[in-house]
Amino acid sequence: MGGKALAREPVLDVGCGTGTDLVLWGRQCGARPVGVDLSHQMLAEARARAGDCSVMQAHSHHLPFSDGVFAAVRGERLLLHDTDPGAAVAEMARVVRPGGRVVLVEPDMEEAAATCPTLYTESGSLTAWVRRSFAQPRSGSAVRRLLRAYGLVSVQSEVHRERCDAETADTVLQLRACAAWAHESRGAPPGQLRRWLSDLHERDSGSAPFCTVPIHVASATRPTS
Numbered sequence: 231m232g233g234k235a236l237a238r239e240p241v242l243d244v245g246c247g248t249g250t251d252l253v254l255w256g257r258q259c260g261a262r263p264v265g266v267d268l269s270h271q272m273l274a275e276a277r278a279r280a281g282d283c284s285v286m287q288a289h290s291h292h293l294p295f296s297d298g299v300f301a302a303v304r305g306e307r308l309l310l311h312d313t314d315p316g317a318a319v320a321e322m323a324r325v326v327r328p329g330g331r332v333v334l335v336e337p338d339m340e341e342a343a344a345t346c347p348t349l350y351t352e353s354g355s356l357t358a359w360v361r362r363s364f365a366q367p368r369s370g371s372a373v374r375r376l377l378r379a380y381g382l383v384s385v386q387s388e389v390h391r392e393r394c395d396a397e398t399a400d401t402v403l404q405l406r407a408c409a410a411w412a413h414e415s416r417g418a419p420p421g422q423l424r425r426w427l428s429d430l431h432e433r434d435s436g437s438a439p440f441c442t443v444p445i446h447v448a449s450a451t452r453p454t455s
C-alpha cells in the first residue's frame with residue numbers, strides 16, 4: 231500500500247506481530263512505520279527485525295495516538311481474534327488523517343474449512359472447531375461492512391483465494407488438534423480420528439492443494455470534511 235505517496239509519512243500497523251510488514255512498508259514506500267501489538271513476545275521479535283521502526287504495546291481498542299496523525303493505517307489477521315472488531319476499526323478510523331486510507335486484510339476461516347476434503351467436513355466438527363477457535367471466524371467477509379460502518383468512504387476490496395497444501399492447512403486450521411478435540415469433546419468415533427490423521431500423514435508428503443483460504447483485502451478513505 232502507498233508507493234511514493236507515503237515517503238517519510240507516519241503509518242501504523244495494528245497487531246503488527248513480528249514486524250514483517252513494518253519492514254516492507256519502510257523499504258518499499260520509504261514510510262515511517264509504527265507498529266502496535268498486545269503481545270510482548272511479538273514486539274520483542276518486531277524490535278529485532280524492524281529496529282528502525284517504532285513499536286509499542288497497545289490494545290487495538292485504545293490506540294495511544296491523537297486523532298488523525300497517520301497517513302495510512304493497516305491491520306492484518308487482527309479482527310479474526312477480536313470479540314468486538316468494530317471497536318478496533320473505530321480506532322483505526324480515528325487515528326488516520328482525513329484523506330488517509332485504512333486497509334484491512336482478513337481471511338474467512340469458515341469458508342476455508344468448507345473447502346477441505348469431505349472426510350474432514352462431513353461430521354461438522356471442523357466448522358464447530360473453527361467457530362470455537364477464532365473470535366471472528368468470518369472476519370474477512372465483514373471488512374467492507376466494518377469500514378463503511380465507521381464513516382470511511384471510497385471502499386475498495388478484492389478477494390485472493392490462497393490454495394494451501396495439507397501441512398499449511400494443518401497450521402492454519404489446526405486439523406490435528408481439531409481431530410483430537412472432536413474425539414474427546416464431541417464423541418467423534420475413534421475411526422474418524424484415525425482416518426483424519428492417516429490421511430493428513432499421507433498428504434503431508436505431497437504438495438497437492440488441500441483447501442483454499444479466501445483472503446479479503448479492503449481499503450477505505452477517511453473523508454476530508
Ligand SMILES: C[S@@+](CC[C@H](N)C(=O)[O-])C[C@H]1O[C@@H](n2cnc3c(N)ncnc32)[C@H](O)[C@@H]1O
Pocket residue numbers: 244245246247248250266267268269272288289290291305306307308311312
Ligand atoms: C495472526 S497475528 C498477525 C500478525 C501480522 N499482522 C501478520 O499479518 O503477520 C495477530 C497479531 O495481532 C495481535 N493482537 C491480537 N489482538 C490484538 C489487540 N486487541 N490489540 C493489538 N494486537 C492484537 C496478536 O498479538 C498477534 O501478534
